[in-house]
Amino acid sequence: MKKVEAIIREEKLEAVKKSLEDIGYMGITVTEVSGRGHQKGLVLQWRAGEYRVDLLPKLKIEVVVVDEDAKKVTASIMTAARTGEMGDGKIFISPVENVIRIRTGEEGIDAV
């Protein structure tokens, strides 16, 4: 099993959710995060003058998938979350040792 973590633009959440749903992944976890990459920060205004905030708000989506689905899931997130501008985010993929469903105690692939 793999964990796919995608940092995406806030406005792409609905599209990414839909694309994952279409390939059978309903269960996701979404977190509000802040971060920076190549995209420059935001310029905000004080009463007079301005200041720069270099951490931008993003969303992190986590979904655990069976190994053979990892490519498909990644491709689906990429298609849904991409604009082509800087700031589209990144996807991280890492191995998952086990998954346990709290309600039933099922483990491994059955619990994904």
Next chain:
Amino acid sequence: MPINSGDTAWLLVSAAMVLFMTPGLAFFYGGMARRKNLLSTLMMSFVMIGIVGIIWVLYGYSLGFGPDLGGFVGNLGFLGMKGVGPLPSAVYATTVPQSAFAMYQGMFAIITVALITGSVVERIKFSSLIVFAVAWMTLIYTPVAHWVWGGGWLAKLGALDFAGGTVVHINAGVSALALAMLLGKRKGFPHEPMEPNNIPLVVLGAGILWFGWFGFNAGSALAANGLASSAFLNTNTAAAAASLTWMFLSWRQRKPAVLGAVTGAVAGLVAITPAAGYVTPMAAIAIGIVVSFISFYSLILIKSKIKFDDALDVFACHGMGGIWGAIATGIFATTAINSAGSGAVDGNWIQILKQLAAVAAVAGFAFIGTLVIGKIIDKTLGLRVKPVDEIVGLDISQHGERAYGGLMR
């Protein structure tokens, strides 16, 4: 004179409106602080209602408005509100019970000390702030109130101050500057962004201030009459003009900032305060437009150029705004509005000099007095919190609370 029920009703309502300005100010300031200092910023204003509310009835009203001692301060004739009751005073607000007048004045005293706190938020030690408030109220506020309103020397000189431009705004603005000088800048200023935690709170606070200011200015007629209505009209007009002006200034720089529009409104209210009962509505528009230019560029000069950390810009808004208001009163006061005051527009140019004398006297006294009081507190109790307490935030380090709860909703 017999008690006039209309005047009394209006003054009591005005007093309540001026009280309401202090929690309004707490929101106005609190929203601009960082999240970790939201509660402490609110508390710095709110606690003044308690502190000054007690000082005022013990001896504050007496020092400010008691029988004159050499034009400098009142005597202790009204100690503990002795003799201040249902009968009107022979000198002040002669158609309302003196207890109503005394309470009305007390509300001004409360908000004046609260105003100072804007420059020192996010780093002053709460216990030291309490000591400062008691000393400042006793040694700075009550004499200045006496000079201007209690029959003291500035009143005799003929300086015009309808609702407290010198006593409240210049006094607080200059004192805020002095106290921030002693305290030093916030950790991280100016290279780290100091982001307001909640601009909606600032808008709410500005709205409450604007509402309460009608009690502050129109109430200062001390009667429910034409003069009160004139002050009301000018108050709204100046605030509207200043708010739009500030919005356009920020727009010209970048975008029409919400924080700019509400700050402009408050600056306009500050500037019209001394002039409210003396000038025409057209003059109020001019006063409002000019104050936003003055405060906007003062703020840039202080914060961005000199890099002086008056955290919530009390000097730029209340100090500079108050000074402009005092001068503007000398320019625009006209007997067509109020027989008690004429300025340059009536050919009475000397009034501007009288206004400048009042500004210099109050600003000088407030600045030096605050430096002395602040320095003594700094040497004995310490004005500033420990570095670690500042990093954690004053909400937790000073009050053991936080503004927003944890993960459980």
